[in-house]
Amino acid sequence: DAGVTQSPTHLIKTRGQQVTLRCSPKSGHDTVSWYQQALGQGPQFIFQYYEEEERQRGNFPDRFSGHQFPNYSSELNVNALLLGDSALYLCASSFGQGNYEQYFGPGTRLTVT
Amino acid sequence: ILNVEQSPQSLHVQEGDSTNFTCSFPSSNFYALHWYRWETAKSPEALFVMTLNGDEKKKGRISATLNTKEGYSYLYIKGSQPEDSATYLCAFEGSQGNLIFGKGTKLSVKP
Numbered sequence: 001d002a003g004v005t006q007s008p009t010h011l012i013k014t015r016g017q018q019v020t021l022r023c024s025p026k027s028g029h030d031t032v033s034w035y036q037q038a039l040g041q042g043p044q045f046i047f048q049y050y051e052e053e054e055r056q057r058g059n060f061p062d063r064f065s066g067h068q069f070p071n072y073s074s075e076l077n078v079n080a081l082l083l084g085d086s087a088l089y090l091c092a093s094s095f096g097q098g099n100y101e102q103y104f105g106p107g108t109r110l111t112v113t
Numbered sequence: 114i115l116n117v118e119q120s121p122q123s124l125h126v127q128e129g130d131s132t133n134f135t136c137s138f139p140s141s142n143f144y145a146l147h148w149y150r151w152e153t154a155k156s157p158e159a160l161f162v163m164t165l166n167g168d169e170k171k172k173g174r175i176s177a178t179l180n181t182k183e184g185y186s187y188l189y190i191k192g193s194q195p196e197d198s199a200t201y202l203c204a205f206e207g208s209q210g211n212l213i214f215g216k217g218t219k220l221s222v223k224p
Contacts, residue, residue, distance in 0.1 A: 040216070043157075045212060100162070101162055
């Protein structure tokens with residue numbers, strides 16, 4: 001079992017560009033959550049996908065969007081990148097909703113210049 | 114705005130010392146409290162998911178307690194080892210199911 005995988009590992013983008021990050025959940029998991037961790041902060045919840053639909057959303061602007069595919073993998077898209085979007089983006093997978101351990105991937109480090 | 118606070122922010126102990134950290138969270142709309150261990154350059158690793166007031170969980174030398182009425186959880190490490198060095202995160206799960214994380218406690222254990 002490969003666990004949760006994310007790609008790419010690192011990414012450098014310029015302000016105004018768009019970026020797509022990818023996540024494959026742990027085998028058997030059907031729910032994917034995305035988090036942003038800025039320097040010195042705990043991970044902040046962006047949104048959660050289940051059955052290919054956004055189920056929950058945190059306090060992030062519409063520039064942040066996502067998608068879940070039939071195989072439960074997921075993408076996070078960020079449009080019109082700002083310097084403040086520089087962060088570690090973590091993906092976590094789980095089965096169902098609530099009270100279950102979320103398994104995290106190693107993250108994608110995004111740097112916006 | 115829901116707030117999860119962890120203390121201390123960082124901790125330096127000697128090998129063999131026992132230590133503990135605190136996580137404070139909202140006492141309303143509680144669903145679960147999660148503890149994670151995050152080593153540098155690795156993925157956060159789930160330690161415990163706690164749901165009931167008074168719950169105590171243990172995994173090897175690490176244990177945790179939960180008080181949902183007053184909104185706090187303690188994580189204990191007995192006989193710290195250098196491999197325990199990591200950031201320990203707690204996360205509050207409310208009725209909506211998403212996790213609200215604290216900033217973490219960074220533990221360094223010196224041999």
